[in-house]
Amino acid sequence: MTAELLWILVSAMVVNNFTLYYFLGLCPFMGVSGKVETAVRMGAANIFVLTITSISVWILNTYILAAAPYLRLISFIVVIASTVQIVEMAIKKISPALFRALGIYLPLITTNCAILGYALFNTNKGYGFFEGLAFAWGAGLGLTLALVLMASIRESTELIEVPEVVKGNALVFLIAGCLSLAFMGFAGLLSST
Amino acid sequence: MRITTPHQDFTRGIWRENPVLIQMLGLCPALAVTNTVANSIAMGLATFFVLIGSSLLVSLSKRFIPNEVRISTFILIIATFVTIADMSLEAVVPDIHKALGAFIALIVVNCMILGRQEAFASKRPVGRSLLDALGTGVGFIIAMLMMGTVREVLGNGTILGFSVFGSNYEPWVIFILPPGGFFTIGFILLGLNYVQSRRKPKQLVAELTGDGKAGRAA
Numbered sequence: 066m067t068a069e070l071l072w073i074l075v076s077a078m079v080v081n082n083f084t085l086y087y088f089l090g091l092c093p094f095m096g097v098s099g100k101v102e103t104a105v106r107m108g109a110a111n112i113f114v115l116t117i118t119s120i121s122v123w124i125l126n127t128y129i130l131a132a133a134p135y136l137r138l139i140s141f142i143v144v145i146a147s148t149v150q151i152v153e154m155a156i157k158k159i160s161p162a163l164f165r166a167l168g169i170y171l172p173l174i175t176t177n178c179a180i181l182g183y184a185l186f187n188t189n190k191g192y193g194f195f196e197g198l199a200f201a202w203g204a205g206l207g208l209t210l211a212l213v214l215m216a217s218i219r220e221s222t223e224l225i226e227v228p229e230v231v232k233g234n235a236l237v238f239l240i241a242g243c244l245s246l247a248f249m250g251f252a253g254l255l256s257s258t
Numbered sequence: 259m260r261i262t263t264p265h266q267d268f269t270r271g272i273w274r275e276n277p278v279l280i281q282m283l284g285l286c287p288a289l290a291v292t293n294t295v296a297n298s299i300a301m302g303l304a305t306f307f308v309l310i311g312s313s314l315l316v317s318l319s320k321r322f323i324p325n326e327v328r329i330s331t332f333i334l335i336i337a338t339f340v341t342i343a344d345m346s347l348e349a350v351v352p353d354i355h356k357a358l359g360a361f362i363a364l365i366v367v368n369c370m371i372l373g374r375q376e377a378f379a380s381k382r383p384v385g386r387s388l389l390d391a392l393g394t395g396v397g398f399i400i401a402m403l404m405m406g407t408v409r410e411v412l413g414n415g416t417i418l419g420f421s422v423f424g425s426n427y428e429p430w431v432i433f434i435l436p437p438g439g440f441f442t443i444g445f446i447l448l449g450l451n452y453v454q455s456r457r458k459p460k461q462l463v464a465e466l467t468g469d470g471k472a473g474r475a476a
Contacts, residue, residue, distance in 0.1 A: 086436050088290040092369060095282060138344070138363050139337045146330055175329075178286045178367040185360040230455055234282060235447035242440030249437065 070199040073192075077203025080254055083179050084211040085245040090179030094212060095237060097170065104216035108209025110170050112202065115183055117148050119201035122184045123194050130188075141184045149175045179208055214244060267386050271394035277370040278401035279450060284370035288398075288405055289439035291361050295418050298406030300354045302399035304343045304362060309371050309398075311339040313379040313391035320380050332375040333366065340365045370398065408442050409433045 083089045090111070097107045121144050130137050153171050157164045164171075174180060183204050187197050218240055227236060262270075277283045287305065292298045312335050316323075323331045344362045347355045355362065365371070374394055379387040410416060413433030415423045432438050 088286050088436070088439065089364075091285040091289070095285070135341065135345070138341050138366060139334065142333055142337050142366055143330075146333060178364050181367050182360060182364055185363050189360065230448055230451040233447075233451070235444050235451055238440050238444030238447060242437045242444055245437040245440055246432070249435065 070195060073196055073199040074203035074206075076255070077200050078207040078210065079248060079251040082207040082211055082248050082251075083182065083204050084208055085241070085248045087182065089182040090177050090208055093170070093173070093177060094215060094241070095234065098212055098215040098219055098237075101213060101216045101220060103170075104212040105209070106166055106168075107170050108205070108212050110167050110174060111177070111179065111208050112205030114145075114149060114152065114171075114174050114180060115201040115205045116198070117152060118145060118180055118184060119187065119197045120194075121145075121148055122187055123197050126188055137188065141181060145180050145184070146175050179204065211244070215241065218244075264386060264389055268389040268393040271390065271397040272400065273397065276397040276401055277373075277394055278398060279404075279446065281370075281373075283373055284368045284398060285443075286364060287361055287368065288401055289436075289443060291358050292402055292405035292409055292439065292442075293413065293434040294357075294410045295403070295406040296354060297357055298402040299399075300347065300351065301358060301361065302402040304347060305365055305368065305371070305398055306395035307343050308336060308339040308365050309374065309395045310388065310391045311342075312336045312371060313374060313387045314384065315339075316375045316379040317382065317384045317387035323380070328380060329372070329376070332372055332380070336371055336375070337366050370394065404446060405439070405442055408446070409438055413438060 077083070081087065084091065084094050093107050093111075097103045122141065125140055125144060130140065149172065153164075156167070156171070183201060187200055190200075192200055215237075219237070222236070222240070231239075271277060275281060278285065278288045284305070287301050291301045312332070315335050316332060340363060343365070344355075347358075347362060374391060378390045382390070407417065410418075411422055412430045413435075415421060415427040415429050421427075433442065
C-alpha cells in the first residue's frame, strides 16, 4: 500500500510531470519563473490548493457524480473556484503574513489548468482517497520542481549575451524544451518496476 | 476604452494580436495536442465553437450579470459550452475524442476564452462581440495549424496521414513528443522576432523621411 502510494507520488512528480509532460500550468510557468523565491511561493500555493481539491473531488466523485456524470466539468470548476475563494479568505483571517506572501498567486490558481487537469486525471484513473492525495502531492511537487528549476536557469541566464531575436519568450520555450527532454529520461523508471 | 471599427474587431485577433503567438494565451492546448494536424484541427474547431457560443451568450446577458460574480458566471457559461462540445465530439469522432482526452474538458480554463469575455464580450454589443470572437477563434486555429503541421511533418513525415517525404524519411520522433512542442513554439517565436526585427529599421526610415503615416499603418 505504502509502496504503491509512493510510486503514484514519484510518477506524478517526475515521470509524468504536469508542466513538462502534460503542459498543464504553463501560464505560471512562463509568468512567475523569473525569480526562485516567487517560484517557490507559487509552488507552495499550488500544493496547498491541490490538496484541498483532492479532498473535494473525492467527496464529489463518491457521493454526487456517480448519479450525474454529465455535471462533472461544471461541478469541478465551481468547486475549485469556491475552494480557492474560501482558502483565500481563511488565510487572510488566520495568517495575514502568509496571505501577503502568496499575494496575487492565490486567486490566479482558479484559472490554472493544472488544478482542473488534476481533478480530471484523478477521475479518469479512478483513484481512491489516499491515492488521490498522493497524486495531488506528486503533481504539486512536480509543478514546484519545474518552476524552481526554470527560475534558477532563468536567473543564471539573465546576464548572458544572446542574439537579440532569441530574447524573451523564445528563449524560455527553448530552455523548457531542454528541461522536458531531460525529464523524459525519467520514463526509464516506468519499465524498471 | 479604445474606439475600434468592426473591421478592426475582426482582423485584430487573427494575426496582429494572435492569442497564442503574440499574447501567449491558451498555451496548454497549443502545445499538448498539436502532435498531428487532425488533432490540431479538432481542438481548434472545438475551442472556436466554445469561444463563439460563450461570447454570444455573455454579450446577450451582460445586463443581468452582477459585477461581483461575473467571473464565476463566465466560467459557468464556458463550462456549459465545453460540455456540449465534449459530448458532440465523442458522438461524431470518437477516435479523435479519445486522442484529445482530458484536454477537451480543459478548454474551460483556457485563459484566451475567459480573457475575451472579460475584456470584450461583457462590455460591447452582440455583433461586435461575435466579430471579435470570430477573429480570435480564427487566429487560434491558425496558430494550432502552424504548430500541428510543423510537428507532424517533422515528427512523422506526414500531413493528415499522407506521406510527404516518401518512405526513405527517418521520422524526427522528438517533435511529436512533449519536448517537441516546446521547441516548435520556441522556433516559431524566434522566427516572428526575426521578422519583427527586420521590419523595425524600415519603419523608422519611413517615419524619418516624413512618410510617418505609412510607417505607423504597417
